Amino acid sequence: MTELLSxxxxxxxxxxxxxxxxxxxxxxAGEIFAVIGPxxxxxTTLFSxxxxxxxxxxxxxxxxxxxxxxxxxDQIARRGIGxxxxxxxxxxxxxxxxxxxxxxxxxxxxxxRAHQIAEQTMVQLDxxxxxxxxxxxxxxxxxxxxxxxxxxxxxxxLLLLDEVMAGLRPTETDRIxxxxxxxxxxxxxxxxxxxxxxxxxxxxxxxxxxHHGAAIAEGSPEQVLRDPAVIESYLGAESL
Amino acid sequence: xxxxxxxxxxxxxLTGLVYGLMALGLSVIFGVMRVVNxxxxxxxxxxxxxxxxxxxAFNLSPLLTLLPIAAAFFVLGYVLQRSLIAPFIxxxxxxxxxxxxxxxxxxxxxxxxxxxPDARPINLPxxxxxxxxxxxxxxxxxxxxxxxxFAICLVLFLFFRYTRTGTAIRACADNLTGAGVxxxxxxxxxxxxxxxxxxxxxAAGTLMATIADASPGLAQAYTLLGFVIVIIGGLGSMAGALxxxxxxxxxxxxxxxxxxxxMKSMFSFALLILVLVLRxxxxxxxxx
Amino acid sequence: xxxLGRALCALLLLACLAAPLVxxxxxxxxxxxxxxxxxxxxxxxxxxxxxxxxxxxxxxxxGLGAYTATALWTLFGxxxxxxxFIAIPVATAAGLAVGxxxxxxxxxxxxxxxxxxxxxxxxxxxFDHLTITGASAGLFLSVSTPGADKWWNLGGGPLLYYYxxxxxxxxxxxxxxxLRRSPLGYRWLAVREDPEAAQAAGINIIxxxxxxxxxxxxxxxxxxxxxxxxxxxxFPSQVFDISRSIEIIIAPIIGGLGTIFGPIVGAIILTPLGESLxxxxxxxxxxxxxxxxxxxxxxxxxxxxxxPSGVWPWLARRLGLNRSRP
Numbered sequence: 136m137t138e139l140l141s142x143x144x145x146x147x148x149x150x151x152x153x154x155x156x157x158x159x160x161x162x163x164a165g166e167i168f169a170v171i172g173p174x175x176x177x178x179t180t181l182f183s184x185x186x187x188x189x190x191x192x193x194x195x196x197x198x199x200x201x202x203x204x205x206x207x208x209d210q211i212a213r214r215g216i217g218x219x220x221x222x223x224x225x226x227x228x229x230x231x232x233x234x235x236x237x238x239x240x241x242x243x244x245x246x247x248r249a250h251q252i253a254e255q256t257m258v259q260l261d262x263x264x265x266x267x268x269x270x271x272x273x274x275x276x277x278x279x280x281x282x283x284x285x286x287x288x289x290x291x292x293l294l295l296l297d298e299v300m301a302g303l304r305p306t307e308t309d310r311i312x313x314x315x316x317x318x319x320x321x322x323x324x325x326x327x328x329x330x331x332x333x334x335x336x337x338x339x340x341x342x343x344x345x346h347h348g349a350a351i352a353e354g355s356p357e358q359v360l361r362d363p364a365v366i367e368s369y370l371g372a373e374s375l
Numbered sequence: 376x377x378x379x380x381x382x383x384x385x386x387x388x389l390t391g392l393v394y395g396l397m398a399l400g401l402s403v404i405f406g407v408m409r410v411v412n413x414x415x416x417x418x419x420x421x422x423x424x425x426x427x428x429x430x431x432a433f434n435l436s437p438l439l440t441l442l443p444i445a446a447a448f449f450v451l452g453y454v455l456q457r458s459l460i461a462p463f464i465x466x467x468x469x470x471x472x473x474x475x476x477x478x479x480x481x482x483x484x485x486x487x488x489x490x491x492p493d494a495r496p497i498n499l500p501x502x503x504x505x506x507x508x509x510x511x512x513x514x515x516x517x518x519x520x521x522x523x524x525f526a527i528c529l530v531l532f533l534f535f536r537y538t539r540t541g542t543a544i545r546a547c548a549d550n551l552t553g554a555g556v557x558x559x560x561x562x563x564x565x566x567x568x569x570x571x572x573x574x575x576x577x578a579a580g581t582l583m584a585t586i587a588d589a590s591p592g593l594a595q596a597y598t599l600l601g602f603v604i605v606i607i608g609g610l611g612s613m614a615g616a617l618x619x620x621x622x623x624x625x626x627x628x629x630x631x632x633x634x635x636x637x638m639k640s641m642f643s644f645a646l647l648i649l650v651l652v653l654r655x656x657x658x659x660x661x662x663x
Numbered sequence: 664x665x666x667l668g669r670a671l672c673a674l675l676l677l678a679c680l681a682a683p684l685v686x687x688x689x690x691x692x693x694x695x696x697x698x699x700x701x702x703x704x705x706x707x708x709x710x711x712x713x714x715x716x717x718x719x720x721x722x723x724x725x726g727l728g729a730y731t732a733t734a735l736w737t738l739f740g741x742x743x744x745x746x747x748f749i750a751i752p753v754a755t756a757a758g759l760a761v762g763x764x765x766x767x768x769x770x771x772x773x774x775x776x777x778x779x780x781x782x783x784x785x786x787x788x789x790f791d792h793l794t795i796t797g798a799s800a801g802l803f804l805s806v807s808t809p810g811a812d813k814w815w816n817l818g819g820g821p822l823l824y825y826y827x828x829x830x831x832x833x834x835x836x837x838x839x840x841x842l843r844r845s846p847l848g849y850r851w852l853a854v855r856e857d858p859e860a861a862q863a864a865g866i867n868i869i870x871x872x873x874x875x876x877x878x879x880x881x882x883x884x885x886x887x888x889x890x891x892x893x894x895x896x897x898f899p900s901q902v903f904d905i906s907r908s909i910e911i912i913i914a915p916i917i918g919g920l921g922t923i924f925g926p927i928v929g930a931i932i933l934t935p936l937g938e939s940l941x942x943x944x945x946x947x948x949x950x951x952x953x954x955x956x957x958x959x960x961x962x963x964x965x966x967x968x969x970x971p972s973g974v975w976p977w978l979a980r981r982l983g984l985n986r987s988r989p
Contacts, residue, residue: 186863212865220863226856237853240846241865249846289865411773462968468772469717473916473967476719480909480960484953492952595905599784602777637791637799644785651778652768 138197139164139293139324140185145194145204147180147348154180156348157194162293167315167325169335172345173369178328179221181345182297185326186218187211199292212241217291219282221298221328227271231262234270234281238288252288260284260314276307283311287318294318296327300334312337332370336360344369378510383628385511389521391624393582395617396524397597398604399531400575402616405605407548407568410460411472414479415576416597420486422448422580423589427495430584436499437581438519445527445578452573456566464565483594494588502585520582527578528617531571535613544568596640603647667983679829683822691821697934698828699889704914704926705835706882711912712921713848714875715855717772720761720779722907723786724754724880728887729902733804734796736892742816747888751881757782758880759873766869780905787903796897804895817892824893831889832927835882840923842878851875855921883911906956913959917966919973928975933962 140162147155155177162168170178183189185196187208196204203211212218217238226234232253239252257263260280265273270281279299286294296315300308312334319325319338329335335342335356342359344352346369352362359365401415425444426437459478463471504515535541547554547564555561587593600623608619623643631639682694703725710716731753732746741749761782765775791799806818817823842848853861854868861868891897901907918929937955944951970977 188859188862207867208859208862209865209867212863218863220860224857224860226853226860228856229852233849233852237849237861237866238864240849244846246844246846285860285864459968466971469711469776470967470971472717472773472776473912474964476909477960477963477967480906480963481957484956484960487953488951488957599780606774606777635792638788641785641788644781644788647781648764648778648785651770651774651781652764 137164138162139199140326141195141197142181142185143195143197145181145184145191145196147177147184147189147192153348155184155191155345158343158345158348158350159194160343160350160353162324162326164292164324165319165322166340167319167327167338169339169342170326170328170345171330171332171335171342171369172351175347176345177348178345179297180348182218182295182326182328185211186216186295212289212291215290215292216295217286217289217293218295219279219286219297219299221301223275223278223282225270225273225278225281225285228269230267230269231273231281231284232257232266235262235284235288238285239290241289252290256284256288259317260287261310276303276311279303279311280314283314287323291323293324293326296325296329298328298330300329300331303331305333308334379632380629382511383632384625385513386517387625387628388621389513389517389624390586390628391621392521392524392528392617393579393586393620394600394604394624395620396527396575396582397579398601398608398620399528399613399616400572400579401601402605402608402610402613403531403575404569404572405610406612407544408464408565410464410569411475412572413472413475413598414482415601416599417479417482417486417594418448418451418573418576419580419583419597419601420589420591420594421482422577423584423587423593424486424490424495425577426581426584427497427589430497431495437497437585438523441523441578441581444581445574448577449570449574451570452576453566453570455573456569457562460569461562461565479594479598483591486594487591490589490591492591494590496588497584499585514586516585520585523582524579527575528613531575532613534571540564540567544571599647600640600643603643603650606647607650665983671982676833683825688821691825693935693938695821695825695828695893696938697930698825698832699886699893700910700914700934701927701930702828702831702835703883703886703911704918704930705832705839706879706886707911708915708920708922708926709839709842709882710875710879712915712919712925713843713851713855714872715851716762716765716872716875717776718761718779718879719776719905719908719912720781720783721879721883721911722903722905723757723761723779723783724883725887725890725907725911726783726786726790726897726899726903727754727757728884729891729897730790730796730802730887731884732888733802733891733897736816737802737804737808738795743888743892744815744817747885750884750888754884754887755877755881757786758876762873762876766872780908783903783905783908787899790899790903793899799899801896801898802891803897804892806895824889827889831885836923836927843923847871847874910959913963915973917962917974919975922973922975924979925973925975928978929973932974933959936962 138161143159145155145158158181170181172178180189184191187206187210190205194204195202198214198216201214203214235253235256236249239249242252243249257266260283262277262280262284265277273281283299300311308331315325315338339356341354342356343350344359344365351368352359352365360370397419401412404410404412422444426440429435429440430437463474499516501515506513506515506518535545543559544564546559547561604619604623605616607622608615627639627643630642683691707721710718728750731750732743735741735746735749736743761779765778770778790796796802850866850871853864853866854871858868890902914929914933915926917933918927919925937958940958941955944954
């Protein structure tokens, strides 16, 4: 299995607070990898460093054989990493279609082709019926799907999903899980932060657990979810 | 330092204190409400004209009319905030800015309409007197103006530190949601803050009228000067506004003498650009 | 664009082309101003309405354009049709410098606006001391210079200026419409709506903003060349003044930020009203400097309070010209 993403010894401090401490892990091409942990564990900070929104203080991040730590977010996007945000950020005044087209413009400079890609993506994410709606008027689940669609339209090799299930009802969660499975089957590697264990167990082939910025467990769901350190720090008795 | 330079520096310092008072109003308004009062200089000039009119009509020294004008401006600011500005606080930043640009345009051209473009000086009996301290020749008017400005700043400092309202206002600046949660009447406090900012403008303008001639052309220059000072000193910092004012007063005076009087604002603008680029939170302000 | 809209545009254009046949000199001069402000409005709107950057210092590019071309003429006899190609790079370079300082150092919103004002003011005072262009006493285009009356030196009556201004306004609108529907236009919108999300979608936001600034500054410089030769005199205290900057932004704000027809609608509404006001006041023999500016300031305040998205979107809805995108 090839390493698509390799994170090695990554740390980040904010004025005395260590948000991420010496975290290392690899994501294989084609897998779904989940990062879990309590709030404040440093998951989003980790993501932000991979996506280029923050520069790590120490460590290396390698993607498809290339060092990417410290690059700008748009440079990283262009190298094939798409991301969604924890608090969704669609382009509010633009239509659903325009939102996705903007993502597609990363793959092509021709508007016709971009519209084609956008259309395919909207069908995949079941947004095609709302293509002309203004993004700010969408419901939360639809906005989440729009975020994913926009990131997907950029044609990424790796998709970073930051708590995409948060705030969704179980049925909606299941829908997105199914969509993500499809995407993964189509060749997109997925790295996700999640709290919703239902989704994590349904999707992830491997899990990394963060606590206070450090990795406390890594492995298959069966291994990790039975790990006593993990149960103590995060899952609690009612783990599943 | 030669005697001339020393004199210029002190002159600049004295003028700078009045600038600082004006900038203080700007800083208070921004620090608490995040409103960028683009009409600040315009209203300062209105105050200058007010002082001029009262002097012209009733021969009242600006030092006497200082407090009444400041009080009137407090009311003006309060009413303005409640009626016009309040709805804009939650709207896009550029909309609020444009509203104030429009207001500034109306005010300065209104002044032009009413008073014409010529400068209106206030000629006090002691306008040309000066105190002598060794090598220093200090203009009496400048000394009084500086003392007045300093006194008002002191009062404001005590107000914000030790009164209930002052503390409440600082709470709003610090943490708006928290302020609301503990039951502070934010709308009211905002209006009071704006009133205080305007009172500073009223006071500064009145004092300024003793050392500069009122004219509409000053309005824009004062607005930009106010911004230079607060950005250098740090938006939201009271001490910063005063220190910034003094720095600008001194550097303008020096630049005006050693380079060329008409180029002294150029120096201030270059400084503004530099500060915006290098340290936008200014000397004492909080990181944005 | 729906057929009704197309028909209206064609009609309007035809009317403008034919106007000199029936209009008197005064009306022509008002129309020239309308086209001029519509043109400048389009240029500014590109940066603000599309890329989302508030510039209150566009007078900088107006002045640089004006001074470059007029100085080339008075000092070296180089005509404006060539001079404009030098004026554009000068203003564009200034715009890129402002933009680079602003965006490279993450100066946002109001601070960016202040930066633009500072640059314009700095340049104004600088030109006040630039003896080669007459300093604060101003630069004058004499009509007695040989060749001054030739059309290629922009000499001649208002008719020439009328059609140039019309061509500029129409050209700018077509350019803006084209850019809006291009990949660049989409990227600008993304940067305006949410710069961070735009970055995550792979857009280089500094590059997008710089391109917007370059086009905006360059276009404004052309307006400056027009200004210099039309009025035939230049003073730093006028052409670089912040009132020029504010004049430029009024029409697009009133008309509708970020829309293609906003600046035109704004200019059509405001300029005749402003001029009529001045004419009316003068008719009564009253001398009121600044009355027009008071009017503009009031309109600005009213519109931004009541209808901040501008008159054009409201009008378009009424006329049924609406689509999902303005």
